[in-house]
Amino acid sequence: MNSRKEALAELRAFMPRVPNYAATRNYILPEHENVSRLSKWIRHRVISEEECIESVLSHHPFSSAEKFLQEILWRVYWKGWLELRPAVWQEYLDQVATLSNHYQDKDLYRRAIIGETSLTFFDEWVQELRTTGYLHNHARMWFASVWIFTLKLPWQLGACFMYQHLLDGDAAANTLSWRWVAGLHTPGKTYLATPQNIATYSKGRWKPHSSELHTTPRPPQPDKVGPASELPRVSRETPAPGSLIVIHDDDLSADLSAEFIGRGTHYCLLAPPLTHSSPLKNSLITSLRADAAQRTHAPLVSTAQDIVDFAKCQRVSQVHMMAPRVGFDRASIVKLESELRARGIEVSHHRRTWDERLMPMATSGFFKFWEAVKPLLKDTKAVH
Numbered sequence: 001m002n003s004r005k006e007a008l009a010e011l012r013a014f015m016p017r018v019p020n021y022a023a024t025r026n027y028i029l030p031e032h033e034n035v036s037r038l039s040k041w042i043r044h045r046v047i048s049e050e051e052c053i054e055s056v057l058s059h060h061p062f063s064s065a066e067k068f069l070q071e072i073l074w075r076v077y078w079k080g081w082l083e084l085r086p087a088v089w090q091e092y093l094d095q096v097a098t099l100s101n102h103y104q105d106k107d108l109y110r111r112a113i114i115g116e117t118s119l120t121f122f123d124e125w126v127q128e129l130r131t132t133g134y135l136h137n138h139a140r141m142w143f144a145s146v147w148i149f150t151l152k153l154p155w156q157l158g159a160c161f162m163y164q165h166l167l168d169g170d171a172a173a174n175t176l177s178w179r180w181v182a183g184l185h186t187p188g189k190t191y192l193a194t195p196q197n198i199a200t201y202s203k204g205r206w207k208p209h210s211s212e213l214h215t216t217p218r219p220p221q222p223d224k225v226g227p228a229s230e231l232p233r234v235s236r237e238t239p240a241p242g243s244l245i246v247i248h249d250d251d252l253s254a255d256l257s258a259e260f261i262g263r264g265t266h267y268c269l270l271a272p273p274l275t276h277s278s279p280l281k282n283s284l285i286t287s288l289r290a291d292a293a294q295r296t297h298a299p300l301v302s303t304a305q306d307i308v309d310f311a312k313c314q315r316v317s318q319v320h321m322m323a324p325r326v327g328f329d330r331a332s333i334v335k336l337e338s339e340l341r342a343r344g345i346e347v348s349h350h351r352r353t354w355d356e357r358l359m360p361m362a363t364s365g366f367f368k369f370w371e372a373v374k375p376l377l378k379d380t381k382a383v384h
Contacts, residue, residue, distance in 0.1 A: 007041035022067035039168035080362030082172040084228035120204035145193035171327030174351035267298035304339035
């Protein structure tokens, strides 16, 4: 069963390999033994980025673990960047809706998503993604580059396809990584997959011919990214003992956070129908929900009325939850909250101290973010 217990076991098992991570991480090896593959747990915070970093630093000095720590922080950076610029997500959704109508019957697009393009290397990536829900990060970059510059398909549709299948698919990390490859995140800087790079880091498994890859990027469309805003405000009040806490897919270990631990004797787990993902990904999320529900003795709820009924049974008129992040789930949660308030139930948002401290630092590029965060990691108490 996919569970927090399994996630913690995988975290412990990877600790001896952390010092070698920097030297081997870019290679695609059998069973991906050189990378942690913790991302599917971190995506839903079955285990948190903070837990991972604390575990690493309890086993290794900062200097030997720095590259692995950076990779964990990339997800925090992407989340923070998008939280500060939510209009980028909405624009992406609008573009996907328009482009999907135009491309859904296009032969090249249909062949690309089933892995029948005649580009053997790309087709193998598609099959691995569809059958396992995973691609090594380097292969994801190659995949996006081929999709955009060789197949000349819209990056938005590639991002949507990849999100649907990745077990660790995260709205911020996935969407913004595709924007980066396309040359939008860092204006004027695209990522181009080359035959030599693919052959080197796959250790000869794939050897594209130079004629199979386009290595001249087309200029990206003008971007509409505005200045960073502020994080949405959340409650600073600690929930009273006995409060009703709603857990959702963005943070399935919210009950263990410093903000909620020991405060909620009543939990419910928001489990609406899964509509944006592949059956494999939906199966993972369903099992992760079940594990969190079992740990917290929480009933599964899917509608505002379900929560109202449970709240009445517990004689509470206010519920608490971690603020939903920018992504597919936020719009449905906002709608649900409006329905709850109309029924007399107040909703209080909270945010982990980790996010409150780090996300506002994602105002520019990653390495500026990293330099700001690094002193806090060396003194992890400063993040709490």
